Amino acid sequence: MSTSKLASTMKNASLPSVEKDSVIALRDVWKIYDTGEIRVEAMKNVSLKIAQGEFVAIMGASGSGKSTMLNILGCLDHPTRGIYLLDDVDVSTFSASDRADIRNQKIGFIFQTFNLLSRTSVWENVEAPMLYSDIAKVERTERIQEALRIVGLSEKAKALPNQLSGGQQQRVAAARALVNRPAILLADEPTGNLDSSTSDEIMSFLQKLNHEKGITLIMVTHENDVAAYASRRIQMRDGKIINDEIITPNVVSN
Numbered sequence: 001m002s003t004s005k006l007a008s009t010m011k012n013a014s015l016p017s018v019e020k021d022s023v024i025a026l027r028d029v030w031k032i033y034d035t036g037e038i039r040v041e042a043m044k045n046v047s048l049k050i051a052q053g054e055f056v057a058i059m060g061a062s063g064s065g066k067s068t069m070l071n072i073l074g075c076l077d078h079p080t081r082g083i084y085l086l087d088d089v090d091v092s093t094f095s096a097s098d099r100a101d102i103r104n105q106k107i108g109f110i111f112q113t114f115n116l117l118s119r120t121s122v123w124e125n126v127e128a129p130m131l132y133s134d135i136a137k138v139e140r141t142e143r144i145q146e147a148l149r150i151v152g153l154s155e156k157a158k159a160l161p162n163q164l165s166g167g168q169q170q171r172v173a174a175a176r177a178l179v180n181r182p183a184i185l186l187a188d189e190p191t192g193n194l195d196s197s198t199s200d201e202i203m204s205f206l207q208k209l210n211h212e213k214g215i216t217l218i219m220v221t222h223e224n225d226v227a228a229y230a231s232r233r234i235q236m237r238d239g240k241i242i243n244d245e246i247i248t249p250n251v252v253s254n
């Protein structure tokens with residue numbers, strides 16, 4: 001880690017100051033999948049800045065590169081070319097294990113399918129991400145209690161996931177994503193498996209998290225109703241950003 005950190009510190013010294021306010025900055029990023037037989041340009045020269053506390057919806061047709069971009073932003077994958085600055089650190093050349101470290105420190109994920117451990121209690125599901133870091137048990141307990149309180153599931157700590165509704169399961173996933181106190185929260189179709197009223201419930205919950213806790217939220221969705229909760233909408237097509245606009249979010253009072 002130290003060599004790459006040093007390298008990125010040196011690079012960052014010459015950055016314009018505006019980029020230093022961005023929690024995320026992509027510069028001329030390409031992602032090319034090349035299996036030998038087929039070559040797909042999934043991201044083509046994408047540049048993007050996202051400031052701390054923004055709530056961004058990424059939209060676009062299937063195959064337009066949304067998940068590819070989210071995977072790169074989440075340090076699950078790295079760009080083929082170009083630079084990714086996460087909190088001013090150039091992570092584009094990080095090894096897989098350095099990416100895993102930075103993911104654990106700075107990024108929370110919410111998936112369409114919740115991805116909870118099914119035979120494991122809500123409490124233990126939320127605890128899981130902390131088992132990879134050296135957080136003392138007392139501190140872990142406090143963080144789990146806090147995360148469950150934020151998502152409104154303190155009473156369900158002992159339940160198993162299949163004893164909960166879909167909306168409650170997604171809130172457990174949100175608690176799990178929050179427990180390492182990430183700088184950014186990434187969600188790929190977070191309401192894709194939920195009916196429309198539960199979807200509204202989760203979206204107002206995520207919006208509240210963004211407003212009240214200032215968490216930077218980046219969400220992929222193909223539904224306009226869901227994107228309407230965000231305050232910025234980015235449209236992708238064929239691996240490029242074709243539109244990027246500030247929108248007035250649909251605010252639900254509850």
Ligand SMILES: Nc1ncnc2c1ncn2[C@@H]1O[C@H](COP(=O)(O)OP(=O)(O)O)[C@@H](O)[C@H]1O
Pocket residue numbers: 033034040041042060061062063064065066067068069
């Ligand atoms: N691991 C991979 N190997 C090869 N091609 C891929 C891979 N992942 C995605 N692609 C291709 O990259 C393009 C963008 O995919 P993706 O980012 O999943 O789009 P979206 O999430 O918008 O549906 C598509 O053409 C897809 O087939």
Ligand SMILES: [Mg+2]
Pocket residue numbers: 066067068
């Ligand atoms: Mg996708």
